[in-house]
Amino acid sequence: MEGKTVLIAMSGGVDSSAAALLLQRQGYTCAGAMLSLLPEGNDPSDAAAAAERLGIPFYLLDRRELFARQVMDPFVAAYCAGRTPNPCIFCNRHVKFGALLDFALEQGYDYLATGHYARVAQDPDTGKYLLLRGRDGRKDQSYVLYQLTQHQLSHLLLPVGDFGKDALRCAAREAGLANADKSDSQDICFIPHGAYPRFLQEYGGVSLEPGDFVDAAGRVLGRHNGLPCYTMGQRKGLGVSAGKHVYVVEKNPQDNTILLGDEADLYSRQLLAAEVNWISGEEPAGPIRCTAKTRYSQAEANAVAEMTDTGLLRVAFDTPQRAVTPGQAVVLYQGEAVLGGGTIQCAES
Secondary structure, three states: OOOOEEEEEOOOOHHHHHHHHHHHHOOOEEEEEEEEOOOOOOOOHHHHHHHHHHOOOEEEEEOHHHHHHHHHHHHHHHHHOOOOOOHHHHHHHHHHHHHHHHHHHHOOOOEEEOOOOEEEEEOOOOOOEEEEEOOOOOOOOHHHHOOOOHHHHHOEEOHHHHOOHHHHHHHHHHOOOOOOOOOOOOOEOOEHHHOHHHHHHHOOOOOOOOEEEEOOOOOEEEEEOOHHHOOOOOOOOOOOOOOOOOEEEEEEOOOOEEEEEOHHHHEEEEEEEEEEEEOOOOOOOOOEEEEEEOOOOOOOEEEEEEEOOOOOEEEEEEEEEEOOOOOOEEEEEEOOEEEEEEEEEEEEO
16 A cells, blocks of 8 residues: 555564565555564574565564563463463564554554454444454464454554465465475474473473372372473373373362363363453443354354453353363454453363
């Protein structure tokens, strides 16, 4: 769009580079920015090379202190409390759509853009901004964006949300971007290879305290290696001989035990969530029918959502859901639109 300026958050991957390419082709005046977040710094070479190829300015912004304080430290605290946090949501809330958007606006840019597979639209009747799923359902990332506000959405462009991955790679390849075929990262950026216990020990100074695996009757079934080493619904790697398949049902930091149970014990009909955000900026007046998901990769399920008198979000599912995990996010949808969501506090039968 001629005359409009946009700062693109560039990670070095093909998605954010393709976002810059698409916006440049649409007539925006573009610049790229990479956030240095890890203690040892981030390698800016791929992002800088893509910006150079596109002929756009490039910033490298040191936000390591902020990332440690708002993402890594809460991640450690949540694990120590027996929860399973989603650090990408912390990062989106405080860093990408917090500090980076602030920087973009301070520098005079009209918009911030990212390579997330989601879409922004505006309701013609109300003028409210909408967060929509990415058109490619296999890549949709709207789940991790449920914390966005009307202010943030009004300054946000998500150009890759209208495309599939193959089309973006093809466009990047044709434009001569060296990272066109770069593989996607599957790990949390500060925990390579999923080594959670090691990170908690080395960065967080957490001492992994062994304790008991117990059943619902309180019988000791074996010993565990520390609460952070296990996740809700886990069956393999428990080292317990119970004569049947058993699963992690609950982690109890109060007495350092892990409750094991049957597959049926993993299912819950409703949950309570805190830190609730409504995309519209307004709480619904009463219960609403919607679909909801409690994990990034999970299929949505039909549900009724409502706010309680104590400010929590209650989500009641039509059919019980497996392994609803405290610390993860529950995200609500109506059709293509994200309504909002919150951080799961507990599941209820």
